[in-house]
Amino acid sequence: MTTFNSQTSRHGLPEDPDLPRRLELLKELGLDQQRPIPELDALGDRVADAFIERTGQPEFRGIVNIVGLKQFFVGLSRPRTTSHTSQAPAPVAERIMPRTEGWCVFTLERRKAFPLNNVLDYPRSAGNGAMHRLRVKTYLGAPIIHAATGISLGTVCGVGTETVQWTLEDVERMKQFAGEAADQMSGGIRF
Numbered sequence: 001m002t003t004f005n006s007q008t009s010r011h012g013l014p015e016d017p018d019l020p021r022r023l024e025l026l027k028e029l030g031l032d033q034q035r036p037i038p039e040l041d042a043l044g045d046r047v048a049d050a051f052i053e054r055t056g057q058p059e060f061r062g063i064v065n066i067v068g069l070k071q072f073f074v075g076l077s078r079p080r081t082t083s084h085t086s087q088a089p090a091p092v093a094e095r096i097m098p099r100t101e102g103w104c105v106f107t108l109e110r111r112k113a114f115p116l117n118n119v120l121d122y123p124r125s126a127g128n129g130a131m132h133r134l135r136v137k138t139y140l141g142a143p144i145i146h147a148a149t150g151i152s153l154g155t156v157c158g159v160g161t162e163t164v165q166w167t168l169e170d171v172e173r174m175k176q177f178a179g180e181a182a183d184q185m186s187g188g189i190r191f
Contacts, residue, residue, distance in 0.1 A: 013099055014109035016067075018151050023068055025151055029185055031066055031074065034092060039184060040064040040075025041089050047158050047177050048077035051140075054170065057160045064144075064181050065104045066154040071097040075156075075181070101129040104155040107141040111152060113175055115140045115166035130159075138164040140171070142178035146186060156181050 016022075026032040047062025064075025073095040099105050106124065107114040116139040119125045130136050141157030156178040164170075 013105055016105070016109070019068075021149070022151050022153060025146060025149060026066060026068060026153065029146075029153075031153070031185060032068070034070075034072045034096065035074075036076070036089055036092065036095065037064075037074045038089075040181065041078070042075075043156070043177065043181060043184070044073075044075035044077040047156060047174075048080075050173060050177075051158045051160070051170075052080070055138075055160055055162070055164050057162055057164075060158055060160040062177075063104075063157050063159070064154070065102075065157060067099065067104060067108050067152075069099070071099060071102065071104060071154075073097070074154075097130065101133075102136075103128075103130075103139045104141055104157055107143055107155045107157065108152045111143055111145070113140070113142040113171045113178075115171055117165050118163040134159065135161045137161055138166075140164075140166055140174050142171075142174045144178050144181045144185065147182060148186065153182070153185060 044062040044064050048060055052058055052060045058080055062077040063073050066072045066074050076090045076095055078089060103114060116122050119131055119136055119139055125131055136159045138160040139157060141155045143152045144154050144156060146153055
């Protein structure tokens with residue numbers, strides 16, 4: 001079903017039939033509170049490091065995103081300084097994004113990796129606040145699938161300020177990161 005709204009000339013949110021069950025599951029897993037999780041911040045750092053090396057973009061960010069009524073970045077890479085060291089973890093206020101921004105809700109709907117070499121090539125990017133506010137020009141994300149239920153909990157993704165020609169190796173790497181997040185969320189780490 002199309003998400004295009006002819007009155008606003010923008011695309012709306014995709015349908016999310018798993019949302020009620022996801023909210024219950026997030027509560028069961030202890031992921032329903034909007035708080036950073038150090039182990040997932042570390043995963044966000046690893047995502048950023050892998051794709052900074054791959055793309056040459058020092059501003060590339062790695063994100064572990066839980067999608068509930070809002071998006072919350074339980075894992076978020078720390079910005080790199082010029083000496084390639086990372087800064088303090090991002091505060092909670094910088095980790096919240098409405099469901100109407102970004103591309104993770106579409107990755108969630110697809111239930112498979114979503115590479116956008118240039119976010120402007122995707123019609124649903126029109127008016128996307130993340131593109132303008134964060135200067136995002138490229139996106140690569142993969143869903144975090146809870147193995148026992150098959151419910152998508154969120155995504156692991158990366159965003160950059162320059163376009164990237166994503167490869168199959170890049171997509172596979174992001175899927176591996178999403179698998180690690182799924183393992184951690186499903187019981188590998190107690191939050």
